[in-house]
Amino acid sequence: MKSCVLAYSGGLDTSVILGWLQDQGYEVHAVYVDLGQPCEDREATLQKARDCGAKSSRIVDVREEMCRDFAFPVLGWQAKYEGIYLLGTSIARPLISKVCIDVAHEVGATAYAHGATGKGNDQCRFQLAADAIDPSIKMIAPWRIKEFREAFPGRTELIAYCNEKNIPVKASAAKPYSSDENVLHISYEAGKLEELDVNGVEIVDFGMGVSPQEAPDKAELVTIGFESGVPTKLNGKNVSALEMVEGLNEIAGRNGVGRIDMVENRFVGMKSRGVYESPGMTVLYDAHMYIEQLSMDRDLMHLRDRMAPEVAEMVYYGFWYTPKMDALMAFMRESQKPVTGEVTLKLYKGNIIVDSRSSPNSLYDEDIATMEGGGTYDQDDAEGFLRIQGLPSRVQAAVTPRKF
Numbered sequence: 001m002k003s004c005v006l007a008y009s010g011g012l013d014t015s016v017i018l019g020w021l022q023d024q025g026y027e028v029h030a031v032y033v034d035l036g037q038p039c040e041d042r043e044a045t046l047q048k049a050r051d052c053g054a055k056s057s058r059i060v061d062v063r064e065e066m067c068r069d070f071a072f073p074v075l076g077w078q079a080k081y082e083g084i085y086l087l088g089t090s091i092a093r094p095l096i097s098k099v100c101i102d103v104a105h106e107v108g109a110t111a112y113a114h115g116a117t118g119k120g121n122d123q124c125r126f127q128l129a130a131d132a133i134d135p136s137i138k139m140i141a142p143w144r145i146k147e148f149r150e151a152f153p154g155r156t157e158l159i160a161y162c163n164e165k166n167i168p169v170k171a172s173a174a175k176p177y178s179s180d181e182n183v184l185h186i187s188y189e190a191g192k193l194e195e196l197d198v199n200g201v202e203i204v205d206f207g208m209g210v211s212p213q214e215a216p217d218k219a220e221l222v223t224i225g226f227e228s229g230v231p232t233k234l235n236g237k238n239v240s241a242l243e244m245v246e247g248l249n250e251i252a253g254r255n256g257v258g259r260i261d262m263v264e265n266r267f268v269g270m271k272s273r274g275v276y277e278s279p280g281m282t283v284l285y286d287a288h289m290y291i292e293q294l295s296m297d298r299d300l301m302h303l304r305d306r307m308a309p310e311v312a313e314m315v316y317y318g319f320w321y322t323p324k325m326d327a328l329m330a331f332m333r334e335s336q337k338p339v340t341g342e343v344t345l346k347l348y349k350g351n352i353i354v355d356s357r358s359s360p361n362s363l364y365d366e367d368i369a370t371m372e373g374g375g376t377y378d379q380d381d382a383e384g385f386l387r388i389q390g391l392p393s394r395v396q397a398a399v400t401p402r403k404f
Contacts, residue, residue: 001026002025012155016161075229077308119268126139127318128318178190183242184281185276186206208249222234225342249279
């Protein structure tokens with residue numbers, strides 16, 4: 001019998017796909033990749049997969065790996081897609097593919113299936129990652145198969161199939177939008193959010209924190225320590241990558257930090273509207289920036305900043321496992337070597353305000369930077385500096401006077 005690994009959530013779509021794959025003659029191995037998404041009973045979810053005919057089912061906890069090896073390197077780049085999105089969903093997808101391909105190798109499966117639609121970005125991220133890891137594993141994307149879409153044009157048909165196959169599903173009330181959660185963030189899209197005249201931040205029932213209006217009237221201080229660009233200390237305590245993110249999610253969440261509403265350009269060509277909340281990572285991006293301001297060389301920082309949008313685009317599109325990304329990550333690790341220090345931030349009603357910062361590698365010299373008299377900077381040196389800098393402009397102006 002043909003064998004397939006299914007990225008399985010236990011929800012309606014992947015439950016139907018599990019049954020449908022068996023109808024197509026596949027032996028199915030269900031893999032629940034734990035990214036920090038909510039689940040009432042993980043063991044019950046796995047048992048459900050087995051009850052539905054899965055050859056095997058398992059949980060693979062990759063929360064620490066996702067924070068340490070995926071989110072934090074992207075943080076080192078200060079990479080934000082289109083200047084605002086912190087890539088919380090994008091980062092997770094290549095890791096899901098890595099886990100599923102690993103399981104495929106273990107059980108001898110020849111195919112890997114997922115429940116992403118043919119209109120979104122996730123299908124690209126899943127497949128591009130899988131192709132880079134092992135192109136011999138066949139990708140099955142049921143929502144891109146015409147016969148599957150014709151059999152299941154809507155939710156009613158999906159539920160009817162589950163009833164016919166005795167697949168237990170909870171008929172949850174339809175929400176005015178869909179959501180996807182992991183330890184890094186929650187994304188909200190579709191449904192009512194497709195209407196741009198609707199205030200997304202007002203209709204979404206956020207799950208990771210309060211609104212800025214509901215946040216405490218008193219500011220809260222949080223101190224984060226970095227070693228070579230990696231956040232390692234939270235309020236003076238050494239913590240793991242996962243503990244850092246979870247701790248900051250709680251602190252920043254209760255202070256209304258980390259909500260955005262944007263219209264973005266999907267890889268497949270369309271514009272889509274998304275609402276995101278990333279309280280912990282939002283704080284980390286700011287904290288990291290403040291340590292870099294002290295410790296990173298100007299020209300190196302400016303070069304990194306020019307390349308950061310490229311990295312964000314590659315992550316968003318799904319080009320994680322590529323030689324180009326390997327080289328860019330090597331650059332990031334080298335550039336981050338001096339980025340060590342500690343920053344204290346003040347969180348207040350959705351705002352992040354720097355309170356203090358320090359670094360043993362600080363390039364800030366008060367004796368040079370002071371605007372007071374004295375100091376070690378000789379202002380006479382600026383005369384020659386500007387004469388040399390202005391030389392091309394003076395020559396050009398003499399040949400071709402500028403007219404206004």
